[in-house]
Amino acid sequence: MNKDEFTRATDILNDYIQSRPLKYSEKRLVILRALLDSNRHLTAEELHSIVKDKDASIGIATIYRTLRLFTECGISGELTLDGSTTRYYPALGKAHHDHLICIKCGKVVNIVSPGIEKTQEKLARENGFTLESHRLDLFGICSDCQK
Amino acid sequence: MNKDEFTRATDILNDYIQSRPLKYSEKRLVILRALLDSNRHLTAEELHSIVKDKDASIGIATIYRTLRLFTECGISGELTLDGSTTRYYPALGKAHHDHLICIKCGKVVNIVSPGIEKTQEKLARENGFTLESHRLDLFGICSDCQK
DNA sequence: ATCAATCATGATAATAATTATCATTATCAT
DNA sequence: ATGATAATGATAATTATTATCATGATTGAT
Numbered sequence: 378m379n380k381d382e383f384t385r386a387t388d389i390l391n392d393y394i395q396s397r398p399l400k401y402s403e404k405r406l407v408i409l410r411a412l413l414d415s416n417r418h419l420t421a422e423e424l425h426s427i428v429k430d431k432d433a434s435i436g437i438a439t440i441y442r443t444l445r446l447f448t449e450c451g452i453s454g455e456l457t458l459d460g461s462t463t464r465y466y467p468a469l470g471k472a473h474h475d476h477l478i479c480i481k482c483g484k485v486v487n488i489v490s491p492g493i494e495k496t497q498e499k500l501a502r503e504n505g506f507t508l509e510s511h512r513l514d515l516f517g518i519c520s521d522c523q524k
Numbered sequence: 525m526n527k528d529e530f531t532r533a534t535d536i537l538n539d540y541i542q543s544r545p546l547k548y549s550e551k552r553l554v555i556l557r558a559l560l561d562s563n564r565h566l567t568a569e570e571l572h573s574i575v576k577d578k579d580a581s582i583g584i585a586t587i588y589r590t591l592r593l594f595t596e597c598g599i600s601g602e603l604t605l606d607g608s609t610t611r612y613y614p615a616l617g618k619a620h621h622d623h624l625i626c627i628k629c630g631k632v633v634n635i636v637s638p639g640i641e642k643t644q645e646k647l648a649r650e651n652g653f654t655l656e657s658h659r660l661d662l663f664g665i666c667s668d669c670q671k
Numbered sequence: 672a673t674c675a676a677t678c679a680t681g682a683t684a685a686t687a688a689t690t691a692t693c694a695t696t697a698t699c700a701t
Numbered sequence: 702a703t704g705a706t707a708a709t710g711a712t713a714a715t716t717a718t719t720a721t722c723a724t725g726a727t728t729g730a731t
Contacts, residue, residue, distance in 0.1 A: 399707070399708090400698050400699070400707045400708065401707095401708095402707090402709085403697095404708080420688095421688085421689085422688090434709085434710075435709085436710045436711070436712095438689090438690080438691090438710065439708080441689065442709085457604070461687095461688090462688065463688085477647065477651055480656060486653075488651065490643055492643055493640055496637060496639055496640050497640075497660075500635050500637055501662055501664050504624055504635065504666075505666060505667030505670075506664035506666055507664050508662060508664040509664045510663045510664075511661060512659070512660070512663075513658065513660045514658060515644055516658060516659075517653040517654050519651075519652060520653070545678075546678070546679090547726080547727050547728070548726090548727065548728085549678090549679060549680085549726080550726095568717085568718085569717090581680085581681080582680085583682070584681090584718095585680075585681065585682080585683090585718095586680060586681075588717095588718065589680085589719095610718090673730100674729100675728100675729095675731100676730105677727090677728090678726080678727075678728095680724085680726090681722105681724090682723100684722100685719080686717100686718080686719075687716100687717095688715100688716090689714105689715080690713105690714080690715070690716100691713080692711100693712095694709105694710095694711100695709080695710090696707100696710100697706100697708070698705105698707075698708085699706090699707095700704095701702100701704090701705105
């Protein structure tokens with residue numbers, strides 16, 4: 378859908394691949410395009426079923442392997458809600474974001490709050506921690522589901 | 525360890541049991557005491573191995589069933605980090621709290637920040653959501669592990 | 672105290688998501 | 702082209718958790 382985004386993602390991916398003992402693969406590009414096009418938070422299974430329309434030979438194991446690779450090099454992110462299935466989403470070039478999740482329909486909205494981030498730093502410092510990352514998920518009911 | 529806490533917990537539990545078709549069980553009290561005494565974030569397996577010293581007949585299924593019951597009636601809480609094992613902790617009478625987690629040693633510190641809660645409410649409202657709950661986990665390195 | 676109804680439990684089978692294994696195929700530097 | 706090694710598909714293995722089911726415990730009515 379967004380050509381620039383795909384190009385930027387492949388650039389990052391290629392750099393990552395060339396900086397370590399990895400090799401090119403066409404299938405990774407098919408998976409990448411599907412992930413970027415959907416622009417949703419997908420499970421590995423969902424992505425697999427989308428991708429199979431383009432290349433029926435791609436197996437579920439490759440989906441998992443590839444998503445891990447994408448997450449390692451920063452072009453996708455992972456979201457796990459309460460010990461259940463992990464969902465993957467394009468994270469390229471986006472600032473770190475948190476999630477607002479509708480507990481009725483499952484919709485996920487990305488949110489950003491620099492204010493919260495600062496408070497988090499302070500809390501960590503007060504407890505002697507060096508902060509590495511965080512996860513903030515807000516659960517509620519979206520406007521559609523309130524009707 | 526803390527007798528008042530145990531008494532308060534059993535009161536809540538008894539009320540809960542009597543308010544629906546449930547029956548008394550001694551084993552639940554053994555599990556409750558172990559959970560309160562440890563005062564840590566335990567996996568079901570960890571709690572099971574602690575509890576077996578008191579009553580070797582308690583099986584892992586009962587641990588899971590009982591922890592779910594405790595969480596339902598508010599005397600324990602659940603914490604799941606990134607799709608892995610769920611940990612359970614005493615939540616009785618504690619205000620809602622977030623977690624500060626050491627990524628080296630696994631230590632979990634409870635934190636409270638009214639400021640963050642308010643910002644969350646605002647973010648939810650801005651996106652048309654009614655907020656129900658949230659989960660905030662900060663990942664970092666604790667003072668011990670920085671040495 | 673007895674009894675019947677039904678909840679609680681232990682052992683274990685089942686499930687679901689993810690990862691590991693391994694034989695085969697593709698890539699890449701020479 | 703070739704040899705080394707990464708990528709892949711199919712599937713076995715793993716892990717945490719839940720469901721099943723036969724048995725034992727609790728409760729309320731008699």
